[in-house]
Amino acid sequence: MEYVAGNLLARAALLVRLLVKQVPTGEISRTEVEVLAELAQGTRRITELAELEGLAQPTMTVLVRRLEARGWIVREGLPDDGRVVIVAITHEGRAAVEGFRAQFLAALTSDLEVLSDSDLAELSRATDALGSFVDVLQAVPSARGSR
Amino acid sequence: MEYVAGNLLARAALLVRLLVKQVPTGEISRTEVEVLAELAQGTRRITELAELEGLAQPTMTVLVRRLEARGWIVREGLPDDGRVVIVAITHEGRAAVEGFRAQFLAALTSDLEVLSDSDLAELSRATDALGSFVDVLQAVPSARGSR
DNA sequence: AACAATATATCGCAAAACTATATAGTCATC
DNA sequence: GATGACTATATAGTTTTGCGATATATTGTT
Numbered sequence: 001m002e003y004v005a006g007n008l009l010a011r012a013a014l015l016v017r018l019l020v021k022q023v024p025t026g027e028i029s030r031t032e033v034e035v036l037a038e039l040a041q042g043t044r045r046i047t048e049l050a051e052l053e054g055l056a057q058p059t060m061t062v063l064v065r066r067l068e069a070r071g072w073i074v075r076e077g078l079p080d081d082g083r084v085v086i087v088a089i090t091h092e093g094r095a096a097v098e099g100f101r102a103q104f105l106a107a108l109t110s111d112l113e114v115l116s117d118s119d120l121a122e123l124s125r126a127t128d129a130l131g132s133f134v135d136v137l138q139a140v141p142s143a144r145g146s147r
Numbered sequence: 148m149e150y151v152a153g154n155l156l157a158r159a160a161l162l163v164r165l166l167v168k169q170v171p172t173g174e175i176s177r178t179e180v181e182v183l184a185e186l187a188q189g190t191r192r193i194t195e196l197a198e199l200e201g202l203a204q205p206t207m208t209v210l211v212r213r214l215e216a217r218g219w220i221v222r223e224g225l226p227d228d229g230r231v232v233i234v235a236i237t238h239e240g241r242a243a244v245e246g247f248r249a250q251f252l253a254a255l256t257s258d259l260e261v262l263s264d265s266d267l268a269e270l271s272r273a274t275d276a277l278g279s280f281v282d283v284l285q286a287v288p289s290a291r292g293s294r
Numbered sequence: 295a296a297c298a299a300t301a302t303a304t305c306g307c308a309a310a311a312c313t314a315t316a317t318a319g320t321c322a323t324c
Numbered sequence: 325g326a327t328g329a330c331t332a333t334a335t336a337g338t339t340t341t342g343c344g345a346t347a348t349a350t351t352g353t354t
Contacts, residue, residue: 001259004270005252009166010181011277012159017201018284019156031341034157046302054164059342061303083301083350105152112148114283123151123280126273130158133270136261137165178310193333206311208334230319230332 012130023107027070028100031055035063036072036097039089043076046085052138072096159277170254174217175247178202182210183219183244186236190223193232199285219243 020030031053038044038052050060064087067073072093078084112120167177178200185191185199197207211234214220219240225231259267 001256001267002248002252004259004267004274005255006248007278008270008274009163009177009251010184011274011281012166013163013177014181014200015277015281015284016156016160016163018281019159021201022284029341030156030160034161037157047300054161054168055341056343057302058304058344062342065303081301081351085302101149101153104156105149108152109148111284112151115280119276119279120148120151122272122276123155125269126276127151127155127158129266129269129273130162131154132266133262134158134162134165137162137169137258176310194331202310203312204333205313205335209310212334228320228332232333 019108022111023104026103028096031063032067032072033097033100035060035067036089036093039073039087040094040097043086043088046087049087067093070096166255169258170251173250175243178210179214179219180244180247182207182214183236183240186220186234187241187244190233190235193234196234214240217243 016030034053035049038049044052046060046064047057049055049064050057053060055063064073064075064085068075070092071090073087073089076086076088078086112123115123163177181200182196185196191199193207193211194204196211197204200207202210211220211222211232215222217239218237220234220236223233223235225233259270262270
């Protein structure tokens with residue numbers, strides 16, 4: 001447990017920086033891709049998105065506005081409740097996510113090729129493990145009100 | 148390979164944001180901790196540090212200056228070469244890293260406790276895998292000149 | 295109707311990183 | 325041993341990305 005606590009964050013953060021550096025990110029920011037990827041699984045409210053991504057609500061409002069301007073998402077109202085904004089991904093949005101992934105894969109291929117099969121398998125497992133842990137963190141409201 | 152390329156970055160980045168959010172970072176920034184942790188393994192030049200951390204050299208210059216002001220590192224010249232700055236961690240610097248880790252562990256414990264033993268073991272493996280991959284990325288100079 | 299609560303939007307600001315460039319020191323060559 | 329190319333670090337200015345505080349609009353409650 002000490003091991004994980006002492007090293008996971010640092011390594012994950014460093015990994016992110018190094019990976020980002022490899023790819024000429026282009027038109028779309030990392031956070032934007034993540035939001036789009038989240039939306040690819042279904043519509044969300046602004047606040048919901050913010051919580052899932054670990055961002056403040058005002059940040060998400062602005063981000064969503066940007067995505068809308070580029071035609072990657074649409075904002076719909078909820079008939080029952082005029083305050084709510086439902087965000088849904090568009091076809092163009094899905095295409096943008098796919099495009100980013102393809103570009104990223106291309107840029108990363110040279111790095112991944114260096115790895116042995118077992119290293120790659122290990123990295124794949126690690127990807128799963130991170131996903132599970134993210135789910136845990138998203139589930140635990142921690143210092144927020146418990147919804 | 149597509150799986151890793153498509154998901155690793157997004158999950159790692161999200162994990163970082165969620166984890167950071169859990170800890171009242173306090174006096175020291177994440178990047179600072181990482182640099183100190185790197186220096187705990189031995190002295191480095193400014194440029195070397197920047198490359199290892201995936202940051203631009205001017206960013207590292209400023210960062211190192213901040214760390215020096217707090218007494219966490221010292222800057223030494225190289226007798227042979229007056230241009231070079233050798234950065235070394237101090238006892239206080241090591242203590243700062245330890246302090247951060249302890250604080251981080253405390254904040255994270257509630258999250259890690261939720262996990263089963265096997266999940267935790269998996270996360271530990273993931274931490275290793277990330278470390279290895281980071282090593283690979285640091286070794287491949289990619290779009291830079293090959294030193 | 296008045297008031298509290300909720301969802302989103304706006305505003306101003308701060309941190310952290312970047313690019314471009316300046317400065318200072320070294321090395322090679324003449 | 326002076327000159328110019330090269331290298332290591334520093335400085336300046338800007339951009340990006342996020343935040344907190346607060347405003348606005350809508351809903352629910354008494």
